[in-house]
Amino acid sequence: xxxxxxxxxxxxxxxxxxxxxxxxxxxxxxxxxxxxxxxxxxxxxxxxxxxxxxxxxxxxxxxxxxxxxxxxxxxxxxxxxxxxxxxxxxxxxxxxxxxxxxxxxxxxxxxxxxxxxxxxxxxxxxxxxxxxxxxxxxxxxxxxxxxxxxxx
Amino acid sequence: xxxxxxxxxxxxxxxxxxxxxxxxxxxxxxxxxxxxxxxxxxxxxxxxxxxxxxxxxxxxxxxxxxxxxxxxxxxxxxxxxxxxxxxxxxxxxxxxxxxxxxxxxxxxxxxxxxxxxxxxxxxxxxxxxxxxxxxxxxxxxxxxxxxxxxxxxxxxxxxxxxxxxxxxxxxxxxxxxxxxxxxxxxxxxxxxxxxxxxxxxxxxxxxxxxxxxxxxxxxxxxxxxxxxxxxxxxxxxxxxxxxxxxxxxxxxxxxxxxxxxxxxxxxxxxxxxxxxxxxxxxx
Numbered sequence: 182x183x184x185x186x187x188x189x190x191x192x193x194x195x196x197x198x199x200x201x202x203x204x205x206x207x208x209x210x211x212x213x214x215x216x217x218x219x220x221x222x223x224x225x226x227x228x229x230x231x232x233x234x235x236x237x238x239x240x241x242x243x244x245x246x247x248x249x250x251x252x253x254x255x256x257x258x259x260x261x262x263x264x265x266x267x268x269x270x271x272x273x274x275x276x277x278x279x280x281x282x283x284x285x286x287x288x289x290x291x292x293x294x295x296x297x298x299x300x301x302x303x304x305x306x307x308x309x310x311x312x313x314x315x316x317x318x319x320x321x322x323x324x325x326x327x328x329x330x331x332x333x
Numbered sequence: 334x335x336x337x338x339x340x341x342x343x344x345x346x347x348x349x350x351x352x353x354x355x356x357x358x359x360x361x362x363x364x365x366x367x368x369x370x371x372x373x374x375x376x377x378x379x380x381x382x383x384x385x386x387x388x389x390x391x392x393x394x395x396x397x398x399x400x401x402x403x404x405x406x407x408x409x410x411x412x413x414x415x416x417x418x419x420x421x422x423x424x425x426x427x428x429x430x431x432x433x434x435x436x437x438x439x440x441x442x443x444x445x446x447x448x449x450x451x452x453x454x455x456x457x458x459x460x461x462x463x464x465x466x467x468x469x470x471x472x473x474x475x476x477x478x479x480x481x482x483x484x485x486x487x488x489x490x491x492x493x494x495x496x497x498x499x500x501x502x503x504x505x506x507x508x509x510x511x512x513x514x515x516x517x518x519x520x521x522x523x524x525x526x527x528x529x530x531x532x533x534x535x536x537x538x539x540x541x542x543x544x545x546x547x548x549x550x551x552x553x554x555x556x557x558x559x560x561x562x563x564x565x566x567x568x569x570x571x572x573x574x575x576x577x578x579x580x581x582x583x584x585x586x587x588x589x590x591x592x593x594x595x596x597x598x599x600x601x602x603x604x605x606x607x608x609x610x611x612x613x614x615x616x
Contacts, residue, residue, distance in 0.1 A: 210612075212605040214575045214598060216540060216568035247601050276605045282437075303571055303598035307605055321402055330514050332544050332575060333537075 209325055210277070212307045215254065216333055219301040224331035225294040229287075229312035232324030239286045241318035242267045242294065245307040246280075249273020252300035256308050259295075260287030267308075277307050284317045294327075364388065368396040370445060377423050377444035390452065393420050398445050403452035419444045424452065482516025490517065497526050502535035509541035518545050531557065536566035543569065547576035555583050562587065567596035574602045579610035 215221040229237035246254040246269040256267040269280035285292060298304045310327070314320030364384040370377050377397055381389045387403070394401035397420040419438070439447025485493075493515075496508035509530060517523045530542035543561035547554045561573035574591045577584045591603035 210609050212575075212602060212609050214571040214602045216537070216571060218537070218568075247605055248598055250598075276601070276608055303568060303596070305571075305598050305602040305605060307609070319402070331510055332513075332572065333510075333540075 209311055209327070210307055210309045211327065213296060213305070213332075215296065215298050215304040215306070217301055217303045218333065219298075221298065221333035222331060223296040223329070223333060225296075225308075226328045226330055227292045227294050227310050227312070228324075228326045228328075229289050229292065230324035230326070231289065234321050234323040235314035237289050237312040237314060237323045238316050238320065239284045239288075239313050239318055240292045240310060241282045241284045241313055242308060242310045243279040243282045244269050244296070244309075245275075245277050246272035247276050247305040247307060248303070250300075250302050250304065252298045252302045252304050254296060254298045254304050254306040256306075257295045257297065258283065258285045258292055260285055260290065260292040263287045269306075279307070279309060282318055286316045366392045368392045370396050377420060379423060390424070393423060394450065396445070398439065398441065398447040400449045401452070402449060420450055424450065481519050484520075485515055485517060490520070490523075493517075494522065494526060497530070502533075502538055505530070505533065505535065506537040506541045509538065509545055513541070513545035513548060516548075518549055531560065536564070536569050539564060539566070539569045540572035543573050544576050547573075547578075550578065552583075555587065558587060559590075562591060562594075567594075567599060570594060570596060570599045571602060574599055574606065577606065579606045580613075585610070 211225065213223050215223060227240060229240055231237065240258065240260070242256055242258050242265075244254055244256040244267045248254075249272050251272075253268065253272060258265050258267070263285045265283045265285050267280060267283045269278075271278070271280075294308070294310065296306060296308060310325065311318075312323050312325040314323050364381075366379065366381045366384045366389055368377070368379045377393065379389060379393055390401050390403060393399075399420050437449045439449075441447045484490075493508045493512050496504050497512070499505050499508070509527065512518070512523055512527075518527060524546075527542050527545045530538050531546070533539050533542065539561070543557055546557040558573045558576055561569050561576075564570050564573070570591070574588065574594075577587050577591075579585060579588055585607070588603045588607050591599055592607075594600050594603070
């Protein structure tokens, strides 16, 4: 069995530092439900900030539509004059089976994220979002926090 | 995901972070990184000698067809041998189980599935890079206070309270939604309105009532959620599940209860929240 040779205790320490961040990036996953009303909208505000990893330049979002019921869940993202929407082409193909990432290059601050659907049936979804230090979701992850403003 | 761990990272703690030349490192040691992909089942493996972490990560990423994202890495060379069924498990072997990794697989078959991997935490000096994890629909995870808003202007509060007693169910629901968003549930008069609304004849209103009351947290909130999980309307039960904070034992118990709901959407959301929480707990 091969042994990992630690050439420098400092390397180990910094590796611990890298791994010891209390935050869990993959925890920026928001499961949710939309009631059986066509106009139901869940509304979140996602705040991008510099947590030491760098100033945010973009927010990336993807959505998984968990309900195979003919009603598509859509995530609309907006900040200032920038907007985009995220969809999941195949609904109900598994929990957390996401559609592609979309990006809004709005920099630091508050992004409006709304989740709506296309029919008057109950929908369940999962939306994932990350603030990144590069445009179009590039760079590294930086400060990301969310507040739910409306839940329908 | 399985990680075939040929080696284990030996760690020791120092009193302070420091980066320096590797002690006892022979001068002019040649760095080597060998990445292979193959076998049945397919395994991604790396054998590195005196190589920088960035070099190792890039070699793995190229082989796996993955785009790697990372910030500042230690400059000191390392030697390691790791293998796994995808790049994330190999990096967990390389960096340790506590490494903060985010992996988004592409469409291909693992381990060469494509996609992206982030090695998180670029600042080594101050250890920052913390993500704030959302707790259900409870808002930010910082301790206390996030659900309590500043006191509304009395006239504005009265307007919402009057709306909450409207003949129009959609206005009643909107009023409760706004009062929740404004963090007014701590107000005694508001709380009374929400508690009464739990038995409103309209399910949209009952749904907003349970959501608002759940924001307070605690055992009383759990009681309201549990009551709502027995509601005759599936949308109310769906909102109840949506309102559960899954990061404590009581929340998990309620989610398990909801897994047996008669409505598919309620069951789906309960399952999704449990999986999401299990995934967070495993990090």
